[in-house]
Amino acid sequence: MTINELERIASQVRRDIIRMVHGCQSGHPGGSLGATDVVTALYFDQMQIDPANFRMDGNGEDMFFLSNGHISPMLYSILARRGYFPVSELATFRQLGTRLQGHPTTVEGLPGVRIASGSLGQGLSVAIGAAQAKKLNGDPHLVYVLMGDGEQEEGQIWEAAMYAPAKGVDNLIAIVDYNKKQIDGSTDDVLSLGDLRAKYEAFGWYVLEMSGNNMQAIVNILRLARENAHQHRPQLILAHTEMGMGVDFMMGTHKWHGSAPNDEQAARALAQLKETLGDY
Amino acid sequence: MDFTIQNQKDTRSGFGEGLLEVGRRNPKVVAYCADLTGSLKMGDFAKEFPERFFQTGIAEANMIDMAAGMALSGFVPFTGTFAAFATGRVYDQIRQSVAYSNKNVKIAASHAGLTLGEDGATHQILEDIGLMKMLPNMTVIVPCDFNQTKNATLAAAEYDGPVYLRFGRPKVPNFTPEDEPLIIGKAQMLQEGTDVTIFACGHLVWKAIQALPILKEMGINAELINIHTIKPLDVEAVLKSVAKTRCVVTAEEHQRNGGLGDSIAQVLALNTPYPMEMVAVNDMFGQSGKPDELLKTYHLDTPDIVEAVKKVVARKQ
Numbered sequence: 001m002t003i004n005e006l007e008r009i010a011s012q013v014r015r016d017i018i019r020m021v022h023g024c025q026s027g028h029p030g031g032s033l034g035a036t037d038v039v040t041a042l043y044f045d046q047m048q049i050d051p052a053n054f055r056m057d058g059n060g061e062d063m064f065f066l067s068n069g070h071i072s073p074m075l076y077s078i079l080a081r082r083g084y085f086p087v088s089e090l091a092t093f094r095q096l097g098t099r100l101q102g103h104p105t106t107v108e109g110l111p112g113v114r115i116a117s118g119s120l121g122q123g124l125s126v127a128i129g130a131a132q133a134k135k136l137n138g139d140p141h142l143v144y145v146l147m148g149d150g151e152q153e154e155g156q157i158w159e160a161a162m163y164a165p166a167k168g169v170d171n172l173i174a175i176v177d178y179n180k181k182q183i184d185g186s187t188d189d190v191l192s193l194g195d196l197r198a199k200y201e202a203f204g205w206y207v208l209e210m211s212g213n214n215m216q217a218i219v220n221i222l223r224l225a226r227e228n229a230h231q232h233r234p235q236l237i238l239a240h241t242e243m244g245m246g247v248d249f250m251m252g253t254h255k256w257h258g259s260a261p262n263d264e265q266a267a268r269a270l271a272q273l274k275e276t277l278g279d280y
Numbered sequence: 281m282d283f284t285i286q287n288q289k290d291t292r293s294g295f296g297e298g299l300l301e302v303g304r305r306n307p308k309v310v311a312y313c314a315d316l317t318g319s320l321k322m323g324d325f326a327k328e329f330p331e332r333f334f335q336t337g338i339a340e341a342n343m344i345d346m347a348a349g350m351a352l353s354g355f356v357p358f359t360g361t362f363a364a365f366a367t368g369r370v371y372d373q374i375r376q377s378v379a380y381s382n383k384n385v386k387i388a389a390s391h392a393g394l395t396l397g398e399d400g401a402t403h404q405i406l407e408d409i410g411l412m413k414m415l416p417n418m419t420v421i422v423p424c425d426f427n428q429t430k431n432a433t434l435a436a437a438e439y440d441g442p443v444y445l446r447f448g449r450p451k452v453p454n455f456t457p458e459d460e461p462l463i464i465g466k467a468q469m470l471q472e473g474t475d476v477t478i479f480a481c482g483h484l485v486w487k488a489i490q491a492l493p494i495l496k497e498m499g500i501n502a503e504l505i506n507i508h509t510i511k512p513l514d515v516e517a518v519l520k521s522v523a524k525t526r527c528v529v530t531a532e533e534h535q536r537n538g539g540l541g542d543s544i545a546q547v548l549a550l551n552t553p554y555p556m557e558m559v560a561v562n563d564m565f566g567q568s569g570k571p572d573e574l575l576k577t578y579h580l581d582t583p584d585i586v587e588a589v590k591k592v593v594a595r596k597q
Contacts, residue, residue: 057353065349106381114352116381119372125342126377129349129357132334136310137353156373159339163346167334 001045003215008276009081010040010215014246015273016077016090016280022266024094027102030256032074034213034241035146035177039064039074041218042144043082046226051083054111062141063130065115067123068148068177069103070258075112076100080280084112087280121154123147124174128164131172142229146175150182153191158203164234165204172234173225174205177212179243181254197238205236212239247272281470282455283489289426289454291447291483292390296321298433299358299388303329309437310350312336312343313360319449320360320390344370344385348377351384356437362396363389363446364405371411378442379415386436387412391449393533394561394578395483395571404566410538412444413511419464420510422446422532422540424485426454428508431462439464446482448533450571453486467514473503476589476596477521477528481507481540484531484559484580491585498586500593510540518547522554527596529588531559533580555595557588 013036021027043049047062055061066075073093080087085099092098099108103118114130117123127145134141151157164172176196184190193199197207206228210221218239225235243257244250247269261269302309303325310332313322317335326333336343340361347357359366366389367374378385389408396404413420419441423432429447436443456468470485471492480488485506495502503525505517522528528548530541541558548554561578575581 059353063352115348115383116376119376121341122345122373122377125345125373126349128342129346130352131349132346133350133353133355136331136355156341156345159337159342160345163336163339163342166337 003219006040006044006215009044010036011274012277013040013074013077013081015270015275017073018247018261018266018269018273019279020073020076020090020093021260023091025260026094027073027260028070028258029073029260030243030250030254031068031071031148031177031179033247033250034179034243034245035071036074036245037213037215038175038177038218038239038241039078039146041215041222043078045219046222047144048141051112054084056114058114058130059137059139060141063114063143065123065127065145066104066117067145068120068151069117072102072104075104079112081277085110090280120148120151121156124157124160127172127174128160128169131169134171140230142171142173142226144173144175146177149176149178149180149187149193150190152176152193152196161200161203161205168232169234170230170232173229173237174234175237175239177241178238179241181243181257183254183257185254200236204233206233207236207238209238209240212241213245285453285455287454288451290449290451291423291426291429292319292449293321294423294426294429295388295390295433295445295447296324298430300324300328302434302437303332306356306437308354309356309358310334311358311360312347314338314340314343314365316361319362320388322360340365340370341373344373345377347385348381348383356384356386358386358388360388360390362403363392363408364403367405367408367411375415379417382417383442384440386443386445388445390447392446393448393483394566394574394580395448395450395533397449397571397574398568400568401565406535406561406566407538408446409510409534409540410542413538413543417442418511419443421464421508422481422510423462423508424482424506425452425456427458428456428462431460432508435462435464448483452483462508465509465512465514467517468506468508470504470506471502473501473525475501475525476593477503477505477525478531478585478589479505479507479518479528479540479544480531481510482533484533487575487580487582488531488585490582491589494586495589500589502589507540510543513543513547515547518544519551522548522552526554527592528554528556529559529585529592530556531585534560536560536562555592557592559584559588
């Protein structure tokens, strides 16, 4: 897929995010907007998947896990736009009885979701388990996991970070949505992550960095990571992103981490995001 | 049932033998252990199936979630550590990734309860049954001896869904038939009686068996039922028994709050209230000591069951 096509999809995903969060007056727009480009590139360009025949076991295809489940609007929009379920269902986000729960879950049987996430710090471990299952099955496909940067404060992350290199889990590509913000403020103010690259490298990971809102850069690095796979080391990509990317008044602040725009704000936001694939 | 003691064996060794057997039967069975391979008796499995055994180090949270990820692809993961670390330490991981996500993970938990002994209260978890039974989708099994723990392990491997399997450290009388399959959710009638029903689980089943002849001498004809599956509880068996005996004693190596007695009390209260006494730890932590000393000190021994029966039978009249 061309860079231009990927950017057009990302624009529609951002519209979906604003409309979903506005529609139910709750949810997490900031991180969703920031991570849109990376996950769009994964689902529409990088991953070998079969959305029309979703398999819970993920055998014979790449798998993706969203560890920071609160940016669910981004995931739901991309899954729907990729063909996992009807786009019209995005209108049910966070409504009673919906398959699009506030945080992703398997209970309602939404195609594309394999495990619940929301309580932070768990996705990397889940992804390692899935990656080792692929090795047992002789399945050469890859496992991707997206984590938040604030989520790196969870202790379990570092249990998993120690395990994967020690056990040679080299079919795993972990990505940190490195927007340097969390719900209470900047990560530097809340609990500094220090030199995240050096920390992962010291644990034995092969670390890549990319501009996480530049589609060409994203595609280049994700391709490189695929080429690097199966070489005895897990890989971590630091995706430098901007929380709220694409909506001027949502950028440069942590204030849109977990709050919804009102009617006027939603209109202002949508005016900045081109409708490319048709709104749901 | 014949209560002849076949031998003295630890329930954890029943798990170890069971795990090896399910490993041989089903190539999809894998095992994780958080640096307690010897304590959990998982060494034979690890030796025979090294590619299906994952040593996680002392990192239980990572272990539970890795097992959930592994289960996605059709594997049947067993996780092994002490009950204290298999539940309280990883409750959030079990809740979100195993129970809520309904993954086919088997949480094997050894050294449960006071009979862990000398290590003391940090390790003697008495709240784990309650923690696990509160989780939707979770099955909770507490077998009573070596043979039953082995058979429970076989049953857990066959069952599709999350299972918490609780067993212990000390060598105890092994008396259940080696070849009797454990049927999940089906209470085990050990002795029929008419005057009182004793519902017991785990190590306290043998303590209750020892109470039977003492009660008989007192002219009390007790019914004894082994509730090896705390959840789903065999409500039908409970109601059938109490309709006959009209009073109940429960016995378990666990807190009153949240344990077997709590489950039975709920059934009685909602259906047919009868007098009931609970032999359980009453809102306190354990301490170091020998297993038998501890059971005496915390009133979980055969004389305590006898006293509870006398009291409840008197209340009935």
